[in-house]
Amino acid sequence: MDRAKIKRELENLAAEGLPAEPPQEETPVEVQTEAEGEDKAKPKAKKDEDVPRKNGLIETEYAKRGTHLDVQINPDQVVKAAEILDAEGMTLEMVTGVDWLKEGQLEVIYDYSYPGGQLFRVVVRARLDRNNPDIPTVCHLYGGANWHERETWEMLGINFVGHPQLEHFLLPEDADFYPLRKDFKP
Amino acid sequence: MNELIRLLSYMICLAAFLGLNLAYLGWVERKGAGHIQRRTGPKDVGPYGLLQPLADGLKLMSKQLIVPANADRPLYMCAPILTMVPAVLLFVAIPFGEHLVPREFSFGLLMMFAFASVGGMSILIGGWGSGNKYSLIAGARAVSQNVAYEIPMLITAITIVMITGSMDLNEIVRQQGGYIWNWNVFRLDKSILMPVSFLVFFICSLAETNRTPFDMGECEGELVAGYHTEYGGMGFGLFMMAEYANLVIGCSLTTVLFLGGWQSPIGIFPGPHWFLLKMYFLIWSFVWIRWTYPRTTFWGLLNLSWKYLIPFSLVNLLLTALFIKVF
Amino acid sequence: MSSLAQSQLRETFELNIGPQHPATHGVLRIKVVMDGEYIDRAEPILGYIHRMHEKMGENRTWNQFWPNMGRLDYLSAMAYNHCYAGLMERAAGIEVPERAEYIRVITAELNRIQSHLLGFGAYIMDLGGFTPLMYAMDEREQILDLLESVTGSRLTYCYFRFGGVYNDIDDDFITGTRAFLKRFRPQIPMYHKLVTGNAILMDRLIGVGPISADMCRKYGATGPVLRGSGVNYDIRRNEPYSVYPELDFDIPVYKECDSMARYMVRMDEMVQSCRIIENALNKLPEGPVMAEKVPKALKPPKGDYHYAVEAARGTFSMRTVSDGTNTSYRMRLRSPTYSNVSLFEEASRGMLLSDALAFLGSLDPVIPEMDR
């Protein structure tokens, strides 16, 4: 595993995806009033995080975040990112989704770690449109992604294009809701 | 007329003996398992849990009988009976003492083997008739297991027949009279492989009775409860009792063929007490093995029989024949 | 696979193992397409004990989510506690007193021993040997007694707090633990003598269910499964948390990749856990067990955080997205057996049914933790 190489390649990948960013940025960003008063201690951090992140690579502090690299890319690039990381011997630890209701977006998060000696964690994230949540699957690269993606589909309704078996997994077979979406009401 | 009375009284005695055995071997097993496993076993139902088998039996008898919807009704109903019949019938030929044989057959051994295979068949019928996939797999397994282990068992028995020149069980025992070295298991003058063939016979009877290292028919971890998955109430009770009856028969046969039956090891006081002592020792060793060993795989089981036990017993047979011919 | 099984004239049938089946350690269902005794395809179906832990994380305050940690993997609840504590301490920037960290390590390792003991017993029970379970449970009760004296519960511990632990351990616990270690250490060789050396067991485990290191990587398998495949990866060493860097212990690694290797890793880990506990007891410092100034209503800054620990079954990690309020915006729990069992489908192809169940047992699944 070559940390510098991974960083370089992911940086390039994120840069490739930048032009597609502006239309996404136009989504209305609401100022969270109720959260304002509670976060006086770190006003700066708050300002950064209120706006959805642009595509790009951030080096995060491990002690604070638990990860080393944090990459945001376009949804169609996740397979490429997986290929880069797979070639370096990284393992896909989990796939998660987050529902950003206010921004009208869904986020898919891929957690990579290195099972060799060195400690290295990479987070790859991609934001999707909430109305059209399609993202290519990485199942063919990582067999373990199968279950994680299936679960993310089930819980958040993110459609992994090319997934071999996007069926109900944890919920009953007749479930027709996405329980982890923020607008879910049982 | 005399003969009829004799037979009737034997039947009653046997029924009592059998009933007690079938009920209390379950208790012995549970108690034994308990003591092997740092527990006490049943102890609250009656003194030392002695009323436990009665409670279990009464409960099983008063359970509702369910015939599963997709079961083959006649087969499903007759399998538990069929498993019980040969098990009970075989007691007729077992010599408990010199004059304590219900019916002395000159072909007792043959009858033993003939009826023992019916037990395997009843397992298949039960497994098939239940209409359950687990039961079916278990039934198929049990049959191929029974077939595989009957061969070395039979060949080993033939060795004994060659040595003694008789198929009469009582006659076989009579020839082992005197001291402990006259028992078939130690008769090195007839065949030096005798102790090993005892082992073969012992393993085979373990397998024939479907006990733990070879309990492919039941196989709790894989096949839920095996061939009796769909049997509840007394159907299951009969299967369980038949297992113990087979255990008693297997151990009796081993005792008769190898351990000198009712003969005393020290030459004095031969009688049924020696027979029972030896038989119960063997039964206890079965219980002991059950709670000590894990289960083999089905493949390992067949391999053991076809690759090791059968060739060995054949070699043993040839050697014995050679021995008898030469000396 | 036999040539018959590979030929075109195959008659397969479907068999549903579970959701209620003695071999599945709970309510896992495996849909198996069988070809005689061989498995054509085995597909695990989860969700029979899905308990919405992730949704609860979004609905409850940070503090209210504590009890859930004990109910995820009820066998190594301490490690899960540890993960949550570490995660929130990382997020909120809380410093934990050293004594508390030592206590966390001691209890977590005791918990690991009992988890492996039960895993050992239950595994042998899967293979048909009933007695080792009783012996293992007998030992396990001793550990439960110890842990009960400090935590107040037997299984589903909720002992850790943000910034420390709920209460301090006393001398009784320390002497009790030392006595337990003294008594327990000779037991493991006894287990090996009683169980591991058994010819039938060796026959059933050696060479069964081979998983290569690369397959582990592709599926994200961790813990004893990965270490049984020859990869020396343990979060306690590779991503040190708590006071593990200060304690000396070895990571047992076996290169055989089969069920026996995974079994042996667990057995050896118990020995190493004993070492860790002894070491930690010797180094146990004095001091408080709770950090000062931990806010009652925790509000970590915005952002997302990740924390990973080595639970008894592998890497348990949590990723939480905080929006700066007193509840989590998204709580993601990554459970080790979820990934471990996901390779079952590929690895079990062409196995015998009994081998496949022995293999499943060697993955040591805890179903509520898989389904979450």
Add this chain to the structure above:
Amino acid sequence: MGTESLPTIESAIPSALLQFHQLDQLRMLARANSLWPLTFGLACCAIEMLSSGCARFDLSRFGAEVFRPSPRQSDVMIVAGTINKKMLPAVKILYDQMPEPKWVIAMGNCAISGGPFAYPGQYNVVEGADTFLPVDVYIPGCPPRPEALIEGLLELEEKITGNRRWPRVKPETMVKG
């Protein structure tokens, strides 16, 4: 068994009826003394169920250690753990497969009411086994201790026979020692 009083010797009830009643008592006694539970663990409580069958607590004392994996052979279903909507049909089938007479013990808070997982807005947990099964004995706890399960079994025996096996220990006397 009910609470109706037994006819006395003097009353003009045919003796046959009395004998049947006694036979029934005997049958109930047998049933109570050989309660075979179904091996049916759902979650955390299953481990405590296992513990209570093991060395320290040892259910086998009451003849209840015969955990049968097949519902056809078991008498009592110990619902040990959370039932969710996916598992619900399976639990129903298991209960239906058990032959009469059968009993249900709801072990743990999840089986009683959904436990910690029942909150407004939950989407997957069945709030209590008694919503679809006739539960005989409830054992609270999360998870209940093995002693509690044993007490639950004794309660069930009492429910079946009308007599309690061991005298009930009052908590106060236990504290005094």
